[in-house]
Amino acid sequence: MRVMHERVAGIDVHKDMIKVGIRGPGHRAWTRTSEVLEYRTFYGVLQTMAADLRERGVTHVVMEASGVYTEPVYYALMERDFEQVAVINPAHAKALKGHKTDARDALRLAELFECGLLRGSYIPSQALKDLRDLTRYRIKTVQARTSEIQRLAKALESAGIKLDSVVSDLAGKSAGLMIEGLISGERRGQVLADLAIGRMRTAGKLADLSQALVGRFTDHHAALCRLHRDRIALLNTAVGDLEARIAVKAAPYQRELELLKSIPGLGDAVASAWLAEIGPAPHEYFATHEKLASWVTLCPGNHMSAGKRKHGRTGDAGTYIKPMLVQAAWSAIKTEGRLQARYHKLVRRFGGPKNPAAAKKAILAIAHTLLKIAYQVLKSGKPYEDLGTDFYAQRESPEQRRAYLLRQLEKLSPGCTITITPAETA
Secondary structure (H helix, E strand, O other): OOOOOOOEEEEEEOOOEEEEEEEEEOOOOOOEEEEEEEEEOOHHHHHHHHHHHHHOOOOEEEEEOOHHHHHHHHHHHHOOOOOEEEEEOHHHHOOOOOOOOHHHHHHHHHHHHHOOOOOOOOOOOHHHHHHHHHHHHHHHHHHHHHHHHHHHHHHHHHOOOOHHHOOOOOOOHHHHHHHHHHHOOOOOHHHHHOOOOHHHHOHHHHHHHHHHOOOOOOHHHHHHHHHHHHHHHHHHHHHHHHHHHHHHHHHHHHHHHHHHHOOOOOOHHHHHHHHHHOOOOHHHOOOOHHHHHHHHOOOOOOEEEOOEEEEOOOOOOOOOHHHHHHHHHHHHOOOOOHHHHHHHHHHHHOOOOOOHHHHHHHHHHHHHHHHHHHHHHHHHOOOOOOOOOOHHHHHOOHHHHHHHHHHHHHHHOOOOOOOOOOOOOO
């Protein structure tokens, strides 16, 4: 196999040590030499390692992605003028069974990379990396807040208080006032229900609330609810602080943010997460939106054997951006337009509204559509223009069908013009 890079280093990364396998030309023609070195992972030692590799003439370095342990190694190498420092997907360089050691792993990476068999993953700039850290932490903080709200609901349920059967949001203002009333010692359902505000004050709601707020709420339940509500308040403050920091970091990409927010379902949170995870110019790293969808694992899986397709489930990658796009899809189908029409069309295709799995499959397809739209919007630099709720109806009209078939005939007959002549009537 032809060697594309003469001097290559493959690095097997661990928490406390790294193995560096170096491949270079041998003393005789058409031969290669291998050498394995070991370094500790203190940053000063990593800088020494990078200098050693440059002195040995190494031009290309490759390592597997190992989470946070990869980062200091990568940035220490980037301080030196290597032609390429690649971080690759571990699944692309799996060791042979029974032949795995740290030294062999490092040399295997170098051998595959020197022949051009491995491709580096997308590595964001430092500014986008900072934004990514904040958006991911915001997601985790929101998840922690959701868990705390669920614990609050469990404490109320244990006390026989069925508040979440009547209100849609236990963290809302009305629910908060009623829970505070319970904590302060009020036990009369009618009095607690009268604390509701806004749309909760309809006759039917008030009657249900007065019954839902009667239970066996004890001092222990009051203490639990106090702890949960205080924790929720702290997490709300943390989310607000993170959103302010994210806005500052995302400010240089205001144009891209506005383009993304022109798409239904994509608000500030999803647009910022897109910039952090995929970047403001995905077309520079992914040749087509299909490749991007494959990277995010929003395209159907492909598992065929003996000519039969086993299943089409999506993969498990896209840990952060994929759920955000699914969340955006649920929001997008509430807006009248092409996406809403596509959702209803897909639900019918996947089994109809009465099939529980149909909505989930359809919403995943809408998330895929949002990804393709965002890719094209950022590539063209033009805001999204909705094609309307009648887009699919028009496309399936007889005139559209006739025009489509004419185009197909013209493709099959290059240089010919196809005309339709009405049949003579008797």
